[in-house]
Amino acid sequence: MITTLLRPLRMGPIRTSTRFSYLTFAALAVLLFTGASLYLFPTSFTSEHRPSTWGVLHEAPGDHPIDNLVADANTQWRSLLAQESHDIHAASARYRQLRGRHPPPGFDQWFEFARANDAVLVEEFFDQIYHDLSPYWGLEPGELRKQASGQSPRIYVRNHNATAVGRAGPHWEDSWLEMIQGVAKYLPDVDVPLNGMDEPRVIAPWETITEYVQRDYASREMGNASEVVGEYMTLVDPKVEAPEVFKGPFGNQGVWNMARAGCPGDSPSRDSDMPAPMDFASPPGEFENYRRMSEEGYVKNWTLAKDPCYRPELQALHGSFIEPITVATSTELIPLFGGSKLPINNGILIPPAMYWADDPLYSGGPDHGEDWSKKKDVFFWRGLASGGRNRAETWTGFQRHRFVSMINSTQVALALANDSHAVNFRLPDSEYYRLESARAGQLPEFLNRSSDVAFTGLACHPNTHEPFCDYTDAYFKTQPLMPMSEMYPYKYLPDIDGNSFSGRYRAFLLSTSLPIKATLYNEWHDSRIIPWAHFVPMDTTYMDLYGIMEYFLGFNGQGGHDAMAKKIALDGKSWAEKVLRKEDMQIYVYRLLLEYARISDDRRDGLGYVGDL
Known part of the structure; x- marks a missing residue:
């Protein structure tokens, strides 16, 4: 596989x-x-490189789709090492x-x-x-x-x-x-x-x-x-x-048109007219397309989930297709x-290069976190509102803006009051994802106590008065820059695309925290790290975000999978120390x-x- x-x-x-x-x-x-x-x-590998935390795969076999995804990933890992x-x-x-x-x-x-x-x-x-x-x-x-x-x-x-x-x-x-x-x-x-x-x-x-x-x-x-x-x-x-x-024949012929040309002739992005820009007030059915390529709403085929050829909706959901910083293709x-x-x-x-350079900005320094039991049960993220040139008429499509909005309790509460629609996101189907916090009417409260997410700068275009931004000031409150080493006290570290891939990824894999990875980009190491065995994959629509959070954290002290989170985090760390050196x-x-x-x-x-x- x-x-x-x-x-x-x-x-x-x-x-x-x-x-x-x-x-x-x-x-x-x-x-x-x-x-x-x-x-x-x-039940063990023939190699000396057997995972250090190999053991019980899940607490309730088959009870949740993530249980099965983790079990399959560990089987794949064992088969590969053979x-x-x-x-x-x-x-x-x-x-x-x-x-x-x-x-x-x-x-x-x-x-x-x-x-x-x-x-x-x-x-x-x-x-x-x-x-x-x-x-x-x-x-x-x-x-x-x-x-x-x-x-x-x-x-x-x-x-x-x-x-x-x-x-x-x-x-x-x-x-x-x-x-x-x-x-x-x-x-x-x-x-x-x-x-x-x-x-x-x-x-x-x-x-x-x-x-x-x-x-x-x-x-x-x-x-x-x-x-x-x-x-x-x-x-x-x-x-x-x-x-x-x-x-070289470098030029700018329109990002999405060039991207479509790289797709198979019978792929959805090549075989159909380009859909209109995403209207989050009444979002189209493309969000539902993700269900057909998932395991009950969770990433099953990491390759397909990242492929714009089979995800035409991504042209309006990612800055790489809306307006990159630089186009010379x-x-x-x-x-x-x-x-x-x-x-x-x-x-x-x-x-x-940033993986090699040992710059603390991307590595966090030599200390990659304390013992799991001492960490906070929080999804933590800080970063710039990057991803391309976000403008007043396009910022709602940018991936980082959408992520920060979807995890903000105030904006989620407003969306709930507006038939699940917000200015730059829609809420997932809570019944499909079996969200106990939503069933209890407490999704905003759950997000408020389970997450700490904020921009460190709004990166407007044109950038005239940073850190302020006329068209996004009403939606985001910025926080000061934070060294990566100060992120490691948190158990869950989402990693979101910026202008291209995130330079933090290797450091997160090497940490004692659990990376939650959402990306469209491929890297050199993709053949050697396995989703659900070494990190948690998240779809770029973020429809699975709340489900992932509830699976690991539980709701009101019930149903969490802390031991599973620890296993993936430490398996990923020990594996990265062997294959990402x-x-x-x-x-x-x-x-x-x-x-x-x-x-x-x-x-x-x-x-x-x-x-x-």
Whole structure:
């Protein structure tokens, strides 16, 4: 199931004459190993990386949909860990089985580097790399090299040394350079163009991407070991010969129109007229569409829940589609590496610079919270009213404004008095979510004692007199900025998209608090953390917000699941400490750049590692 975390691409058949018998043997070996592991160890993992709090999955089996989601997630986690590779032979075999090619040259050195850094080596953890890079097999290697070497900002590696060119964001290139320098001595010559903006910047049409991915699959084969090439080509040093500048076909053609073009032709966002902007006074039926892709109202398919291709209502519910801060997007496939992207984007993910930098603004410092029992039973959030350029006529669609409003007891009380409608949200069906606080007529009171949520700035556009804002002053009272370290005394930490992904997410996962994650953005680690096992997913409509709160906190001292919340929080923390370390970021980037260098090499179809055969 972990592969379902990535949006599937339409792919052509894999043509190879040598693959079938090898893969049959490898598949049988994996099945025998997995079956034996689960038979011999039905309630624990065969790996040393077993969750520290593994035990009772839920207090009342099947009584609540979240019970079943948590149980399924832990089963998925256990199944995934059974695939861990402990030697180069197993790792190479699993690679060939999943990728349809020999591993890239240098794979053995990469494996030893990963093992020396105590990595959990599950091949599926790197699925995001192959999802990102697959379309680039549709471009000619020479064109890839030309585009990559001519961009700025970028990092280039020559003769095992990494150098940065240009500026990316608030000194992001410094962090990315440091990340790559740590593995540069193992890397081939390669150019890594960087996205220096918050927003992702590449959306090629679905038809183009499908054609390129089919070229990837059509070229997959494993040639005879004696014919495989084990050395990458060398590239010209830009200090000796300056590359031709490549500025890219970046432009602004309307955010939602560009987004729709990246969707399958038969998807709801592509196959229908664009709906009118959301009218919260009489909200349309799109809110109800979420029920059909959920487990009784709670996120079941995290991939689908985040995908704007199947959620056309998101165009009026998220600042990324209403009016981003920056729009400079290419509708042609060009190489560009960045820290996050929407499911319809075609950039190449790398660990975000703020995850590497150890800035207390994003990490909270070395102390990530005290014991669970000492924390407050409160959903806590502070943040800027970001997400794009919110204006008087558009702010009601922005995700952070909607979240803060929906958890404000005064605004909820007003909505209850107005047939469940407020100026920028509608209340969920309390009977569908079995909300005891609503049945008792005490939802505002429940929110008031169970949450502490506020903006630290209103970020109006045009911003003329911050912290005040003419069109939102009546709805929001701001609070002072708060260091992240002061958020950890609270048990529940919602994490909401800003201009793009939230830079707090890794720190929340590493904390002793429970992250409640609402996002449309993908990140490098999505193949290795599991919703409901390591964090709680929340839909971006927030229709499930009150249900999640009541499930964990209970109402009037009844029906809470504190032990479950603690288990997910501490499982997520212990797992993040094993798979989201700085070492894991370098291991990921090392592997990514081996693969990208192969795609950019004129002899790419013949390159590979066969030292294990």
